[in-house]
Amino acid sequence: MADQDGPAPAAKPRRPAEYRPGGRTAPASQRGMRQQNLSLVLRTVADQGPLSRARVAAHTGLTRAAVSSLVEELRGADLLVESGPEPGGRVGRPGSALAVSDRGAAGLGLEVGVEHLGACVVDLRGEARVWSRTAAANRGRAAAQVLADLAAVADEVVRQASGQGLRPVAAVLAVPGLVGSAPGTVEHAPNLGWRHEAVVPLWPGTLPVEVENEANLGALAELWSRSVGPDFVHVSAEAGIGAALVIDGRLFRGARGFAGELGHVPVRPDGPPCACGARGCLETYAGEAAVLRRAGLEGVAMDPVGALGERARAGDARVVAALERAATAMGTALAGAVNLVDPAAVVLGGAYAELGEWLMPGIRRELERRVTVRPWQADALRVSAHGRRGPLLGAGLTTVRRILDNPGRFTLP
């Protein structure tokens, strides 16, 4: 028949042969089918901009009739809106443009930093509509206290959002520390002084809340805001040096959730002793403490990374040399990571993103030197598009992606 004039359904460059042994355990049901197609339609509209029903049908492979039915359900839940007839330069009846709603369900992002609290509300289109960041001295304070303060900030943000017709349905909290496999608990956040804190029960708000490591969320923000493709390594130095691995559009957590400990990859087997007990870990060269000591800025307490940037900009040779040394070590460790994982890009995020000007050349040099048996372009090393805002944005976006991935939860009930 070929009644569609558009380009063929895009036949994504599928991976050669996908070995999937285990597979799902849940049976495929008609209900599951419907939910999957609801999500497919919603995500298609979210990804490909405003689209008519017919174009959605062409993109997804569903029939126009099926799309009509699915769209009706999504409109009823205020997830999709009809923005009127498309401007038609073409022959035939013009379609009616569909777009993801900028009202209704939304995501609440929360962040606890060492020196600040943050909250934001992200709408279904992925835009941060309300944003708040307030200074706070959280180091060493009890978790319950910190969360109470954060709840006040969150309340204000939610109030402003509801003025714009936005209704957050869930919250995600970014923390600078290791989140355990037990859901909602922070195993170890050295910079806050938290250990084995069951955060979720302490949260005074009413919205369901989830906890996640801030470096992971920063990486997800990069992914979901399309500033980078679906395969990359996101390096972030906050509490230690962490690397979030995003592979085929999925955050990679490892067998026990400890993946990405780039900070303890050996750089020189007999290098300086590390707090972890080993020698020559990357952190002993490029960790915040090591760089500050080398740069002669040990005393700085407030925003030490910002101070490094200032001094480097001012041309302080000692600081520049310290950053160069850190970059060389990071490049060596990253070369190992790239050889192992073969990402399409390496993104420098978190606080170190601001030091990219001084770190990138050294990292790039080591990567070019040590990644030779595969195609590797120099521009595959980039600086984060969001910098320090990444984790909070990622926290808000997490809930948004959940809605897009499973809209069925919001349509019928």
Added chain:
Amino acid sequence: MADQDGPAPAAKPRRPAEYRPGGRTAPASQRGMRQQNLSLVLRTVADQGPLSRARVAAHTGLTRAAVSSLVEELRGADLLVESGPEPGGRVGRPGSALAVSDRGAAGLGLEVGVEHLGACVVDLRGEARVWSRTAAANRGRAAAQVLADLAAVADEVVRQASGQGLRPVAAVLAVPGLVGSAPGTVEHAPNLGWRHEAVVPLWPGTLPVEVENEANLGALAELWSRSVGPDFVHVSAEAGIGAALVIDGRLFRGARGFAGELGHVPVRPDGPPCACGARGCLETYAGEAAVLRRAGLEGVAMDPVGALGERARAGDARVVAALERAATAMGTALAGAVNLVDPAAVVLGGAYAELGEWLMPGIRRELERRVTVRPWQADALRVSAHGRRGPLLGAGLTTVRRILDNPGRFTLP
């Protein structure tokens, strides 16, 4: 109702929160639902041993009626067989045990090594029913010649299999080299002297054939024969030192298919120069050539790894020292990999598996020293269950898993 007395549907220990942004592109259809459930039933029987229809229903969550219908279709395709009434110690009508067929569709595994050719036929139960390994000097021979020889071996194996009622439906060829993203081409197999060889068109047999790196297949053999869990790193030294990463039951190939180049992970940034142009790569310490040189066995052409094992067993101090040095370097590089990827186990496979007795202590020591910020048990380092037989077994199993994952291809047509 709770009419099932068995344990609840097992609610697998699902990962905490799976972030899946992109997701499938294909729409969910009723046909797809059927195929998915056909696979679910077949895999359930394959994994959980002989099972009655009612038990399959309990395991999968499908109704007994649905299972009956699905089983009927699978029996018609000779994928499932009914092995008679179950011995009943329990009250009620005894069920009729279902098992995966040991006849009919099967997988043909093929292998081209530097010094041998191999072929095997694996039945749907995962058992190698026919096995053939013949010596052959393939180094430097033209690919077409080698494949012609291999086809003769394969013909004989297929003939024997058909005597047992087995009918291979597809072949997978294991090669010691890098398989490109273009399907069916070997980009570089240094030990064979192949470069940019489009192998598939050269194959004289009639069965559809696919090409895959032998280290990857060795890892998949471990996975599918359940000798290790679904998350591990499989180290294998054949052509260079490769690490196959298996994560959540899936082989991890990287953005461009080059993942797992453990051999060029830097061990000492300023170590000996490597053929790749960098310095201090793992291969300069633990590659076959480096170890042989250090051990004073440079001249050995036939099965040099076997020779290393012999001398080590005989107590040759120089050989033992060379292996110890290699082990230390491997342990250092693997520590970095474990810190990054957080696998549940590290498996030493391929030819080096036979040297495990001398390599494991050094590797284990470095791992224990350098993997400290997460739980890591010494027994997470193991030797392959299959050794050199792994790749060929994995090749045969690949087709078997394909059938189990998509039986719909074999039922209707």
Added chain:
DNA sequence: GCTATTCGTAAACGCGAAAAACAAATTAGT
């Protein structure tokens, strides 16, 4: 105006799993 084309919807259809009902085969209890 008229025709061709495209869009959105509606009705009939087909497929597949769920639900309900039923026959078959066994154990437990008397």
Added chain:
DNA sequence: ACTAATTTGTTTTTCGCGTTTACGAATAGC
């Protein structure tokens, strides 16, 4: 030995959902 209870496997009915087919609506080109 006989009945009740229980479990299994099949049959029948029902329901949900995407597809097919058909039709009205809206536009461009003539």
